[in-house]
Amino acid sequence: MDLTTVETILPVRDRAALAGAHRGAGDTALLAGGTWLFSVPQPHLRTLVDLTALGWEPFEVDEQGLRIAATCPIGALADVPFAADWAARPLFRQCTRALLASFKVRAVATVGGNVCTALPAGAMTSLTSALDGVAELWPQGGGVRRVPVAELVTGDGRTALAPGEVLRAVRLPVRALRATTAFRRLSRARLGRSAALVVGRRDEDGGFTLTVTASTPRPLVLRHAAVPAAAELVAQLEAAVEDGPGWFEDVHGDLDWRRAGTLRFAAEVVEELS
Ligand SMILES: Cc1cc2nc3c(=O)[nH]c(=O)nc-3n(C[C@H](O)[C@H](O)[C@H](O)COP(=O)(O)OP(=O)(O)OC[C@H]3O[C@@H](n4cnc5c(N)ncnc54)[C@H](O)[C@@H]3O)c2cc1C
Missing domain, CATH: 3.30.390.50 (CO dehydrogenase flavoprotein, C-terminal domain)
Incomplete structure (x- = not known):
């Protein structure tokens, strides 16, 4: 739906710009895929801060496991280069399909948007909690705060995000990926x-x-x-x-x-x- 009260969509290209634009004010929201934001009236919003302009790599694999950017589209998880011994691979497909959405929605809805919307049926919350996912958060004041995804989502539509805090990525450890x-x-x-x-x-x-x-x-x-x-x-x-x-x-x-x-x-x- 059209969000008729929104006056500005602000693409941000680095952390300093993000911190300046997103301070936790009630009339401003982060925009990822927009599939939830544009699905319900948001009469309080005047500004959307577009995270997709940050250009984060959707996922990175290293010896510690898999790091999924908050802006990774849910559908893009199908392209993760799974190691041969990552036995948990089927869970990615099962959770992706658990999202009640067409392939068009999955192509834009993001992993971070799903976790931060904090619906009990958040399929990416299910996936990342089940694999001991740790959320990397960017607090307003700088630095990184790490919180297990299972503790970041605190209730129906509620999270432990502080005002102005941003979910940067979720890290899944090799130990869980091999399970x-x-x-x-x-x-x-x-x-x-x-x-x-x-x-x-x-x-x-x-x-x-x-x-x-x-x-x-x-x-x-x-x-x-x-x-x-x-x-x-x-x-x-x-x-x-x-x-x-x-x-x-x-x-x-x-x-x-x-x-x-x-x-x-x-x-x-x-x-x-x-
Ligand atoms: C047809 C349809 C079916 C759906 N089915 C489901 C379902 O089965 N289960 C389910 O859980 N959801 C469902 N949704 C809701 C929603 O689409 C998903 O939760 C989706 O993953 C949200 O991701 P997004 O990138 O579109 O988020 P957006 O709509 O862009 O943002 C959602 C919220 O998260 C915040 N946010 C986004 N990224 C970040 C970040 N990095 N850090 C901090 N805050 C952030 C935004 O400010 C906003 O409040 C559905 C939606 C539609 C339209």
Whole structure:
């Protein structure tokens, strides 16, 4: 939709220009792919600061793993040069497809925009939380602040970003990229928005991680030194959700249905990875 109150779109080409333009004022927003920004009325906005003019490389591979720029289009993850031993590769495709969107939206919607929108069904939040992603943030005052993605998203539409702070990139460690993953997703329709998304991960050292998104307002991550018994994990998960973020519900699914699906999926990923 047209954002009729916006008077200025400001392309920024370096960090100094970005910091000067984006100070956390309520009438200014960062613009990445624009697929969320232009999908809902934004009557408070006067200025959009265009991040895509920064020209960041979409992704970089080094001995530590994969660094994905915040401005990397979700669809471009298909072009990552995965190392032969990065067994987690299928999870990229599964999470990309979990985004309720056509290939046209995936071509412009960015990884950073998805994480910072902080929808419980944020498929890039699911992917990067499940692979121990660490967000590199650019605070207003300079320097870099690092926060696990699972802690950056704090609730439905809420993040731990400080005013004027920018997500620069997400780093995924080699250890997680080499892990074997199991993916389960619940949705009202085959191409509907995720109502529950569960990822199990077994690392090369036997360590096990369970990540729940979409059925909770923020990511929930449980870790074990080895793949646990299904009943033990399900009981732990139920308690962790109830003592923590609680179950999420909206028009895309009722609470009881999401809860039942999530607990069933937790047991299934244990079976798959055992
Ligand atoms: C048809 C359709 C289907 C969709 N389906 C889903 C879905 O299934 N799941 C889901 O989660 N979302 C969905 N969305 C919402 C949205 O499109 C995605 O979340 C998308 O990934 C947002 O990315 P973007 O680059 O377009 O962000 P933008 O719209 O450009 O920005 C989104 C928000 O993030 C902020 N932001 C962007 N980049 C940064 C950054 N680097 N640092 C700090 N803040 C930043 C912006 O200021 C804005 O507040 C859908 C949208 C459409 C139109």
